[in-house]
Amino acid sequence: MSAPCEPRATAPASAPPVPPVPSATATASASAPAARRPALDWRIRFAGLSLIWGFSFLLIKVGTEGYAPFQVTFGRLLAGTAVLVAAMAMRRERLPRSARTWGHLTVAALLLNALPFSLFSYAELTIPSTLAGICNATSPLWGMALSVVALSEDRPTRRRVAGLGVGFLGVLTVLGAWQGFSGLDLPGTGMALLASFCYPVGWIYVRRTLAGTGSSTLALTGSQLCLATVQLAVVTPLFTSAPTSFPLLPTLCVLALGALGTGLAVLLQYGLVQEVGPTTAQMVTYFIPVIATAAGVTLLGEQLSWNTPVGALIVLVGAALTQSRPRRAATTPAPKGGPPSAPAPGSPPVEGAGRDPRPPQP
Numbered sequence: 001m002s003a004p005c006e007p008r009a010t011a012p013a014s015a016p017p018v019p020p021v022p023s024a025t026a027t028a029s030a031s032a033p034a035a036r037r038p039a040l041d042w043r044i045r046f047a048g049l050s051l052i053w054g055f056s057f058l059l060i061k062v063g064t065e066g067y068a069p070f071q072v073t074f075g076r077l078l079a080g081t082a083v084l085v086a087a088m089a090m091r092r093e094r095l096p097r098s099a100r101t102w103g104h105l106t107v108a109a110l111l112l113n114a115l116p117f118s119l120f121s122y123a124e125l126t127i128p129s130t131l132a133g134i135c136n137a138t139s140p141l142w143g144m145a146l147s148v149v150a151l152s153e154d155r156p157t158r159r160r161v162a163g164l165g166v167g168f169l170g171v172l173t174v175l176g177a178w179q180g181f182s183g184l185d186l187p188g189t190g191m192a193l194l195a196s197f198c199y200p201v202g203w204i205y206v207r208r209t210l211a212g213t214g215s216s217t218l219a220l221t222g223s224q225l226c227l228a229t230v231q232l233a234v235v236t237p238l239f240t241s242a243p244t245s246f247p248l249l250p251t252l253c254v255l256a257l258g259a260l261g262t263g264l265a266v267l268l269q270y271g272l273v274q275e276v277g278p279t280t281a282q283m284v285t286y287f288i289p290v291i292a293t294a295a296g297v298t299l300l301g302e303q304l305s306w307n308t309p310v311g312a313l314i315v316l317v318g319a320a321l322t323q324s325r326p327r328r329a330a331t332t333p334a335p336k337g338g339p340p341s342a343p344a345p346g347s348p349p350v351e352g353a354g355r356d357p358r359p360p361q362p
Contacts, residue, residue, distance in 0.1 A: 054291025056261040057129040059253040066250025068240040069121035074232040079258025084222035104209040111202030113228035119195035126188035128302040133292025135192035141167040143200030144322035167318025173311030
């Protein structure tokens with residue numbers, strides 16, 4: 001996410017974030033004059049987005065060394081919101097006007113931002129950032145599982161169901177199931193997996209409630225992050241006391257986590273979806289756990305047993321299979337004003353179960 005919408009873009013590309021909803025403006029933009037090409041090639045921006053979201057787990061880990069988990073989440077949401085509000089002001093985006101839309105955005109903010117961001121922060125108190133990054137990659141598997149139990153209009157194919165089985169076999173490999181999960185912090189791991197589960201649930205909700213609102217993706221995403229920030233502003237004082245000091249490194253990590261991983265990343269993913277399409281943009285999902293693992297091992301000195309990279313590779317293979325779709329000879333264009341047929345904070349594409357072009361924001 002990961003944030004609300006379909007190229008919308010969560011998401012954070014989805015979105016996002018992190019991106020989460022199709023808007024009527026997407027169709028209108030197709031008939032508008034071609035936009036000026038970005039100064040940076042899309043491959044450079046793709047690599048930058050992968051690095052930003054991959055390093056987010058390291059930033060969370062360092063942030064929790066100086067602040068309580070809720071404070072880390074509040075800080076990242078505040079910084080991320082500031083970036084998107086500035087972008088909205090520059091583009092003169094209008095906020096949604098419907099009270100109903102704001103009500104749905106409040107729920108989306110909880111499911112796609114406030115809750116998963118907080119769960120990852122609490123999880124990294126007791127588990128390595130490498131494990132948190134791998135747990136984040138299970139989000140497409142959860143989305144596929146939801147589609148199997150008929151929460152999606154897309155009927156799963158045999159290949160996608162097989163991908164679900166392969167993916168969860170990879171999860172068991174990462175966790176060392178044959179060793180009885182020895183040495184594993186079950187509460188922390190469970191919170192990281194629950195955070196990943198929040199994303200497809202949130203995307204399903206967003207797709208069913210916020211399609212066709214008439215607001216742009218940026219306006220919906222920015223509004224969603226604002227609401228998530230308000231939610232954390234209410235919750236944080238209830239569970240934590242005000243910090244007595246502001247250690248430099250954790251403070252910088254929290255600010256970078258918000259401004260880059262929750263703000264700038266959403267804008268990058270939104271641009272990638274518009275330029276190269278959600279299919280290519282969503283491939284960033286498969287680089288996030290690799291970068292998170294490399295960062296945790298090299299910069300934080302986290303230990304890495306053989307089953308962690310092997311299991312992570314199996315998880316990514318399973319996730320890729322759950323995203324596969326049969327080739328079609330021809331595509332039918334979406335109705336005017338309707339959501340695009342193809343599938344994205346402060347953060348992952350889940351085929352079927354409420355597709356969002358943004359990967360889940362860590």
